[in-house]
Amino acid sequence: MSVPSTPFPIRSKLPATGTSIFSVMSALAQQHGAVNLGQGFPDYAIDPVLIDLVTAAMRAGHNQYPLSAGVMALREAIAAKVLRLYGRAYDPETEVTVTTGATQGIFTTIGALAHPGDEVIVFEPAYDSYIPAIRLAGATPVPIPLTVPGYDIDWAAVRRAVTSRTRMILVNTPNNPGTGILSAEDLQQFAEITRSTAIVIVSDEVYEHMVYDGARHESLARNDELAACSVVIGSFGKTFHATGWKVGYTLAPREITAEIRRVHQFTVFTVNSAVQHGLAAFLAEPSRYEELPAFFTAKRDLLRTVIADAPFDLLPCRGSYFQLATYGRVSEEPAFEFAQRLVREFGVATIPLSAFYQDGTDHRVIRFCFAKRDETILAAADRLRRISGSN
Numbered sequence: 001m002s003v004p005s006t007p008f009p010i011r012s013k014l015p016a017t018g019t020s021i022f023s024v025m026s027a028l029a030q031q032h033g034a035v036n037l038g039q040g041f042p043d044y045a046i047d048p049v050l051i052d053l054v055t056a057a058m059r060a061g062h063n064q065y066p067l068s069a070g071v072m073a074l075r076e077a078i079a080a081k082v083l084r085l086y087g088r089a090y091d092p093e094t095e096v097t098v099t100t101g102a103t104q105g106i107f108t109t110i111g112a113l114a115h116p117g118d119e120v121i122v123f124e125p126a127y128d129s130y131i132p133a134i135r136l137a138g139a140t141p142v143p144i145p146l147t148v149p150g151y152d153i154d155w156a157a158v159r160r161a162v163t164s165r166t167r168m169i170l171v172n173t174p175n176n177p178g179t180g181i182l183s184a185e186d187l188q189q190f191a192e193i194t195r196s197t198a199i200v201i202v203s204d205e206v207y208e209h210m211v212y213d214g215a216r217h218e219s220l221a222r223n224d225e226l227a228a229c230s231v232v233i234g235s236f237g238k239t240f241h242a243t244g245w246k247v248g249y250t251l252a253p254r255e256i257t258a259e260i261r262r263v264h265q266f267t268v269f270t271v272n273s274a275v276q277h278g279l280a281a282f283l284a285e286p287s288r289y290e291e292l293p294a295f296f297t298a299k300r301d302l303l304r305t306v307i308a309d310a311p312f313d314l315l316p317c318r319g320s321y322f323q324l325a326t327y328g329r330v331s332e333e334p335a336f337e338f339a340q341r342l343v344r345e346f347g348v349a350t351i352p353l354s355a356f357y358q359d360g361t362d363h364r365v366i367r368f369c370f371a372k373r374d375e376t377i378l379a380a381a382d383r384l385r386r387i388s389g390s391n
């Protein structure tokens with residue numbers, strides 16, 4: 001017996017939201033046997049030591065609800081890492097909270113702090129979970145476009161957008177999909193704009209270890225003024241190549257953390273125990289994250305080299321594990337159509353940047369993910385070089 005249809009209309013809380021572009025492109029990739037450089041996840045194995053540590057944790061009996069804020073050993077390890085990298089000492093007891101991936105950290109933070117009627121500034125192109133989370137909190141998203149083609153923050157536009165109702169600014173550095181990074185000057189701008197206000201900055205830093213060419217990651221945690229009013233969000237899925245494990249965290253002053261935890265305890269209550277124990281032990285060796293920029297620089301450079309003679313113009317990539325490209329030499333199609341045609345006719349899946357704008361703004365840019373095995377990158381390049389217009 002199948003399930004009967006609901007006999008009354010459902011009033012959607014997110015009526016404008018369809019299937020995410022990642023699901024759409026991944027499904028299309030599968031249908032056409034395409035090389036998938038679309039969705040941002042690695043196709044290579046994670047460190048077997050981490051698997052052993054998680055397995056050992058399960059065998060040691062870490063299989064029941066841990067503390068709601070997270071396993072203390074993991075909170076301590078996160079605090080130690082952040083102190084080492086950014087010089088800020090978050091208290092594991094009151095200022096570090098383990099979440100089900102960065103996504104839940106973002107959702108819970110917005111849900112806890114944004115009230116109906118509040119405005120939340122968000123930069124576009126924006127990672128796709130931000131605006132639905134703002135809307136579900138009953139707040140109003142205020143999108144500000146990043147500059148094109150550099151995808152930097154237009155500070156004059158931010159100043160114009162701040163009102164007495166601005167409760168929060170959501171920022172993402174290194175940026176997905178823009179691939180830009182915040183500079184120390186950008187942090188100063190944030191400090192000036194939020195000084196003497198009650199604005200909380202939510203800084204999504206899931207790509208903190210993917211910063212290139214000698215630049216350093218300017219975490220908001222580094223800045224005294226900003227650390228006092230910011231929630232910094234991290235993801236072990238991104239850092240340790242295990243996106244399917246969904247473990248992340250929030251860092252925030254105790255007053256803000258208290259509010260995040262009020263909501264956290266009723267959304268997920270807690271995060272799976274064995275993975276938290278495994279991560280805590282794995283973090284004891286800093287080289288495990290300190291070698292990531294070199295690892296991803298090699299991937300970025302490989303992708304850029306092998307698609308150099310495909311008919312794209314590659315934008316600079318300063319951060320994240322994505323490479324942006326324009327395709328004006330071969331097509332005038334909108335990015336969504338072009339990306340679909342790339343899958344169907346050339347067997348390579350990418351993500352159109354237009355999907356990261358509420359109003360579908362289209363600068364005809366597509367995004368490649370280079371967190372892939374070298375063979376995958378080479379296979380994609382072979383196919384991309386066949387696009388007419390290439391040499």
Ligand SMILES: Cc1ncc(COP(=O)(O)O)c(C=O)c1O
Nearest residue numbers: 040101102103127176235237248
């Ligand atoms: C900017 C950004 N934030 C958050 C996430 C989600 O992180 P997690 O898998 O830890 O929830 C992603 C995943 O692609 C991302 O690109």
